[in-house]
Amino acid sequence: METVLNVAVAGLLLGGIFALISVGLSLQYGVARVLNVAHGEFIMIGAFVTWVLYTEFGINPLLCMVIVGPAIFVIGFILYRTMFNYIRIKAPSPDAFEGNSILAAFGLLFVIQYIALTLWGSNIHGYTYLAFPIHLGTVTIAANRLVTLGFAVGISFVFYIFLARTRLGKAIRSAAQDPATASLMGVNIKRVLAICFGLGALMAGIAGVLLSMTYPVNANMGLHYTIIAIIVVVLGGMGSIVGSFIGGFILGIVGSIVSYFDPGLALVAYYAIFILLLLVRPKGIMGK
């Protein structure tokens, strides 16, 4: 019983991070139509910058979110406004844009990853922050993991309210449904899509900050999280923020169950779920 509870709690904590990462990618793919395979690299940047700021300057990792978030938002915004927007305009069809933009994103992945490798090397880094245990009944949790889960859920919730209640959120939702019509209704489509891409990158950056508190930081860590995010986005249904959020928790729990038996097989299990899902219900949990 205790093991079951421990595995479940570990799954929830893992799922919180997965959910945060996937909500960002869901926004990038669902609205901006870029399957950003460099998503994990933004996570890596966030984690590395936090590591540098904490170990070199002693800046509180939670404070780093305020620094890393906006900086990565600007990078994402500029990337979409220049490169991806240019590809979008030149592409003969939306499908061609998706194909070309995924390749460009792969180029981005290589550039970011190898710049990080030349700057910081391939060693594994880490630091300890809020690592004291908290006892909840029979289950023991590290405080930093709980903080991570809290922030992941909180940020996702704030973001959902932003999409549902604000004017810009409404513009984003309309752009997701039909970009051409939205732009006829007075939505500045170039700006809105770039903001979406930037917000997706921002969430990846913040996820990186949170991850660095509990997991080791490494220049090669990005692709792993990208793959998880893609699986979760497909699982939840393309472009559905709620679906991605639920899907993140499902994958987190599956991951923690499989890891309990054999950690080496976690990624294989994610793929198995992915393949099964694509064959059975290609639209995903919340897909329309």
Place this chain on the structure above:
Amino acid sequence: MDITTFTSNKKFWIWGISLLAVLAALATLPQWLGSYYVILLKDILMLVLITVSWVIFSGPTGYMSLASAAFFGVGVYTSALLLPMTGAVLPLLLVIVIAGLVSFILGLLAGALTLRLKGIYFAVFTFGLVLLIQRFLLWFEMNITHTRGRFVLLVEDNTIFYVMLAIFVATLLTAYFIRRSKFGLALQSIGLNEEAAAHSGVNVTRVKVITFAISAVFMGAAGAIYATKLTYIDPYIAFNPLFSFLPVLMAIFGGLGSFYGPIIGAALFSYLQEFLKTEFPFQYMIIFGLLLMAVIVFMPRGLVGLVQRLLASLKEGPEEKSTPGWAIIFCLFGILGGLVGWFIFRERRGARVLLKAGGVVTLIGGAAYLLMFLLTLLGGLGGGYF
């Protein structure tokens, strides 16, 4: 398929004879060239043949397969299992045929499972296949066989070269005949409109799966012979995701519209890649990434498309469209030049490297600049930002 449709075609004979001449020249190369060039040519031949076999399926249908590395890796592993360091289990040529067959079967399986997926799902799934096999093998070797990596039998450079040349010729012939046959027409109609193709009597699933598997054969065979050059392999080396992107990039670089586009693109690009790899072993991937982005942004229709557009605008006068090209191209090549300059400064590798690197950057930048300039003069591109 009627053979007279080929023999009565004048173009077929011109291309055929010139291709034979080139192949004959290639076959005699090891006699009068140093071993460095033989190895270099072998690598170029391999990348060209992988690109051409990728185009067999993905070119006409528009399904972007990223499974190339899986087929290639399966070939590498077959070779490692059947040609271990301790002595060959089977003769070399038989191993290559078997590797091709194993890839073919994997292609059939993967194709049957996934070809109902469309667009981005297909690309993601095929890429997932590469990582899935890689991870599974890693787990298998770690937990079941308790080994890490394998050593492969050494084979003479000239033998590798001739085998690669043979696979290359087989790939080109297959690609050409598929393109010119009824089968190729079916593939093209699938690419244009799958539903319409199905209604016109094309067995869509069968055509797609079989072509996918055929294109896998050559990648597997190439992987098998490539393994003998590597000598040491493990799942990370065998299933290197780079081999999934290189064919896509090279084909787009050359231009997907024509038969010779991917061949020219792959040959040029693989030479450039070898050069970058030897001169900038650490920064090579950064430059590769920048090139990937630049090719997608500026040449979505490839070298051939660019030349065709240039010729068309020379013939028919300027196009009406105006797009912002200048700003980004200057930025990208500025970054590229800056990076190269910085790394050279940092490593202090002397004037020779500086000269070579400068040459390459100037060549790329200059060529792109010149083309853009000409196109702008003709009203084709540019003008938006300046």
